[in-house]
Amino acid sequence: MKKIKVIQFGLGPIGIESLKLAADHAWLEVTGGVDIDPAKVGQTLAGLSGMPALGGARVYPSLDALFAAVGGPDLVLHTAGSSAAASFAQMRPALERGISVASTCEELIFPALKTPDLAREFDTLCRRTGARIAATGVNPGFVMEVLPICLTGVSREVRSIYVERVVNASTRRQPLQAKIGSGQDPADFRAKFAAGKAGHAGFQQSVALLAQAMGWRIDEIRESCEPVVATSRVTTQFFDVAPGQSLGIHQKCAGLSGGETKIVFDLQMYLDAPLPHDAIVIKGRPELNLVLNGGVAGDDATVAALINIVPRLLAAAPGVRLMTELPLPAWKNPRSAA
């Protein structure tokens, strides 16, 4: 059976999850990994992930070192940060060889918002070499963009879109619990958010992607984030939070057009959130009111989105692609052919 050769760039918790899932797919062959951590370089992916199916594939300190050792793959699975600029720079050696990149980088959901010059430059590079870039995930990537956009496929008229997401962060990985400020002093968290060093990344990019799909010109994006403060002690595998400390975030983002609110995102992500769910309300004709009971479980689904996008991305036209430019998302059966 023909397989798609991939490598894993970034071997943090999400990268390891991506590796484990890739190892379970008959249509994928993982030929190596890249990480800057000297403690990981040289190790086998099988050892790092506990998946013997990954055989002798190893970790290299850079894409160039990997390419020199095992040659170029068909695609890079990229899970190494939220910044579009940093991610573009990391991807460059692959793109210059015409190797495509599927990423979980939040800002790459709509890179033209904050880094329009880079988005154009890398789009041109991709078109020249035949490579493709796309970013995916659950949020950003699915709950607040792909799913509501897909729903509007049956809309005659869309006046506004509201998406609400409540995540029980107790079930999530340590870096996420840290990022939402678990156990921190609420005032410290507010200062960190104001400095752009805390909170959920990618909200404004999600607004921009949704607005572009709806043909709306957004002239103002408003974002806010408040800590959710513990009223009693909350303990997780990673944190012990006293009353008065932060449990997580309540982050909102609104996109306005001519003073009219067209898009509202409301995200509550905190330890022990009692009723996790995702909900979408589309005002228009018809009215659409969707609830995902329990929500879409985070990290599990993020790496699934990353692996599932591979065949669709490789079939797309070269360039920097948005989720709205690829065919309908779908599970890619691990036992199917490439």
Next chain:
Amino acid sequence: MKKIKVIQFGLGPIGIESLKLAADHAWLEVTGGVDIDPAKVGQTLAGLSGMPALGGARVYPSLDALFAAVGGPDLVLHTAGSSAAASFAQMRPALERGISVASTCEELIFPALKTPDLAREFDTLCRRTGARIAATGVNPGFVMEVLPICLTGVSREVRSIYVERVVNASTRRQPLQAKIGSGQDPADFRAKFAAGKAGHAGFQQSVALLAQAMGWRIDEIRESCEPVVATSRVTTQFFDVAPGQSLGIHQKCAGLSGGETKIVFDLQMYLDAPLPHDAIVIKGRPELNLVLNGGVAGDDATVAALINIVPRLLAAAPGVRLMTELPLPAWKNPRSAA
């Protein structure tokens, strides 16, 4: 502003709704209509639909007559029946000229199921002339295929898919109320369903499309339909149903693979159904449990799906296309450019 020229083939209730919606879209220009009803031929679309924006465009008895009078459009909006074979035959004059067709024909959701030879023949024809065919709608077309498939984009594993749809048929058009057997003797309705002359069309095609997207080989499709019988008198705009007569249908369809049930559709469509909704349960990892409160309103949304697919279909590769082969569905803003 550049416009996409379309014509409306079929001027029943759905065709008229399609016309009304098309007339409201700045990026569409409706240049004519086709219907076999001699009472409609020669009339203006503006008169038939009550939409003055449609100007002097008229109804012709055939595509050839329309092409001779006003030239070929970019695309045909086709709302003229459930049969794939009949629809293919109706489309042929357009396809031979390289004109694409967007259709609500239920069997065309997956034409290879019942008419594989025709599907191949028309795919070859389309590739030769540059035309595209795709069918869309709400059910089939969205609730039981596009939406669950889109959800599985975040799935690591999918074991089975269940879709439930409850429609309050009192809110729907007369032909639909008739098709589900409103006011009929339940025994008469059972006989009609057994003869393939009643019930919801396209269920088996929906199973086939979903199964193909999931990479499942379905070796058995089981379908059943029972009348929902009135216990007290129910009156709609079109029917007066006495106790003991039919109010509508409870239709089920299951797709099995190696004795294992992979797909189950459960559709209740009857007069005065008290709690209309659509629901999807995806067993796998993660578990996904979606509810569309109130459901997706029928005819309104069907013509929206038809109009919204136009730009995506015209950008697709020539051939007989499935919904899974087109970019993510999305509302196409009526005020946007073509």
